[in-house]
Amino acid sequence: MDVAAGGYADPRTLLGTTVPKIWSVPPRRSLFGDVVLVTFLVAQVFDGAFTYLGVMTFGTAAEANPVIVSLMLHLGHGTALMMAKLVAAVLGIGLHLRGTHGAVALLAAFYVTAAVLPWAVILFF
Numbered sequence: 630m631d632v633a634a635g636g637y638a639d640p641r642t643l644l645g646t647t648v649p650k651i652w653s654v655p656p657r658r659s660l661f662g663d664v665v666l667v668t669f670l671v672a673q674v675f676d677g678a679f680t681y682l683g684v685m686t687f688g689t690a691a692e693a694n695p696v697i698v699s700l701m702l703h704l705g706h707g708t709a710l711m712m713a714k715l716v717a718a719v720l721g722i723g724l725h726l727r728g729t730h731g732a733v734a735l736l737a738a739f740y741v742t743a744a745v746l747p748w749a750v751i752l753f754f
Contacts, residue, residue, distance in 0.1 A: 652717030656728025666725040669737035670718055670743055677714040681706060686752070 656662075683691045684706050692698050700709035724733050 631751070635648070635699060655726075657729075659730055662725055662730035662733070665734040665737050666721065667729055669721045669733050669740070672737050672740040673714045675717050676740055676744040676748070679711045679745060681710055682752055683748055691751075 680692060680697075684701065689698050689701055689706075692701070697709060697713055700713065703709075704712070721733055721736060724730075724736075
């Protein structure tokens, strides 16, 4: 084991072997990644707004997600939706920062087709 000048073990090694780096190089900026992140965040905003309108109009039975319904019953409609959408936005931004733009694109497409469009049809048509 290497001993530094101060008499302590070298912090770059552990049991005589070099400690591997955990963090990789940050991904480069991507126009595609930026576009899908904005699409994902806009979908979250519309889903939250439409869900709030739908729940206020039709009651909590209109919400298909039992976790969100449970949160609504315990925290209130607005607070539960804001918390859920904030968590989703933070996780989506985290995926974007890690460079997994394909996953963000799939999630954005899922939210638009499975949440925003059905709510728009129910509420406005």
